[in-house]
Amino acid sequence: MRSARGSPGTWGRTRVMGSVLFLCHRMPWPPDKGDKIRSYHVLRRLAEHHRVYLGTFVDDPADWAYLDQVKAICADVCVCPLTTWAARWRALGALVRREPLTVGVYRNRVMRGWIEQLMVEHRPDAVLCYSSGVAPLAMPYAGLRRVMDFVDADSDKWRQYAQARRGPMGVIYRREARQLAALERTVAECFDASVFASEAEAALFRKQAPASADKVHGILNGVDADYWDPGLAGPSPYGPGERPIVFVGAMDYQANVDAAQWFAREVWPRIHASRQDARFYIVGSKPAPAVWALGQLEGIKVTGRVDDVRPWLAHAYAAVAPLRIARGIQNKVLEAMAMEKVVLATPSAWEGIDDFDGRQGCISDQPGTMADEALRWLELPRPARAAAARIRVLSHYQWARNLDVYQRVLVPSAMSHAAGYAGHAPSVGACS
Structure with a gap:
């Protein structure tokens, strides 16, 4: 399996306030579709204030052309290709293991090895997971501040897909909806904060995961109004x-x-x-x-x-x-x-x-x-x-203002950026 690793780029010229491991299910560049628009702006904001270590996947070969731009603003980058056949094979493995198919798609040895090495060598202060499929990659590191950006409830989208399909695919979609709903609740319980792209979505999730309600935040998307003029x-x-x-x-x-x-x-x-x-x-x-x-x-x-x-x-x-x-x-x-x-x-x-x-x-x-x-x-x-x-x-929908809120959730002002690596060892149990 091929991976691309970046070396420190222009990040050293920014005003650095600690480091963040950003795990994203799809390379957040270019901002040409829904979820990538949000992840692109999040990455740009993080890179302005933190050393960013980006672990991500490429499911569209055209995205490789933007790798140098991503590397230029990150301290290090690990990018793994995600071909259609590889994704299907891993999803089949997840079916056998009785876990969400989405999780199986992102079960990747290269990415796990890079994260383990990063934890030893660079000791990031926080980890941000973008999309539920990559959350298990951060599960072993309970000593870290962990924030989950669900964007929206993937489980409910699979439920809607199931309603529109009959036969074997409907059965698979319903299974995925159930499995992802259980994963979403577990992640919300184990992580320090969970984020959704609207307050309405956050309110719905609080009802579904009441034990984690006080850690769930609705942070709106934005629009680059200078471009969309x-x-x-x-x-x-x-x-x-x-x-x-x-x-x-x-x-x-x-x-x-x-x-x-x-x-x-x-x-x-x-x-x-x-x-x-x-x-x-x-x-x-x-x-x-x-x-x-x-x-x-x-x-x-x-x-x-x-x-x-x-x-x-x-x-x-x-x-x-x-x-x-x-x-x-x-x-x-x-x-x-x-x-x-x-x-x-x-x-x-x-x-x-x-x-x-x-x-x-x-x-x-x-x-x-x-x-x-x-x-x-x-x-x-x-x-x-x-x-x-x-x-x-x-x-109401300017990125600068909404990302101010996002950054405060990810790295609260009370957090010590010099805390070191104490407690970052892998944990065991339900949240490991």
Whole structure:
């Protein structure tokens, strides 16, 4: 198995306040999809104030191109490839061991060896785990301050997947939901703090894990509002005379695939029957075959990956977020809001985002309601600008402010950075 290890980069020029081991299930660079957007900003903030030792995995070969940028801000890096077949083989092993398949995917000897060596040679002050699958890698180190960023409850996403599937896959998904729910409770009990991407998600987990309720925090995602600025969008990518509605996201992600299919087959026919000039654009990388097939339907276009999604958002009449399987705050919704777009969202897609005065669009999972709202905005001579949405982003979803809270949870001011390695020996029992 190949791993890439980094050497100290530019981190030495920052104002260092102790060291952090950051274990992440996917390389947090570039910020081109939901979970990587949050992990990217967390990594950048940590590197400004701490020596960061990053242990992570690459499941997309394109991410290797960004390794030097990651190494430049970290004290050391261990990156292990995660191929589809390797992941499936490890998941099968987890099935035999009666543990979550997700945990099996990240059971990696190279990563474990690197962590063990790091603990002996560098004595980090804290460990941050990002996504439940990597939490077992930190379980042996009970003497360390350990923080778990669940982002959202993976177990509930698997439960939602199970509800949408029958047969053997439904059985496997239900098993994974149960196993992950048990792991999430154990991790929350053993770790010093647990973090979720919204207060609503945190509140739900407190009910599921009441013994750990006082250690659970909701810390919002943010938006780079300087980047997601409608004034920087550039010319329209759409054809003359088109009135486009756009759905943006990674189109190999199961929740997005389901959302695109539902909107295309349940909502879109009602819209296109009334407006022949309306177009539904599905914009995002790696469309699954089921998504490509939607491009054969009248009035629907699938773009695949584009260099910059901002023009596609800025010049659309509305952005849709028709997710039916979702947890936590959806970055695609916040980005559309920052671009002053009318947003047509399902309740699942809007979860974790508080309503606000001046919001334009709809929050509904009824095809007729969403179609009627879309037609209302398509009647305008040009796309409306939802100024209140951007104002809301600027006041509540700025990364700098939200990451201040994040850093205080990870390294409380009372923590001594000179505590050394005492007590970092592997523990035994339920939390080992």
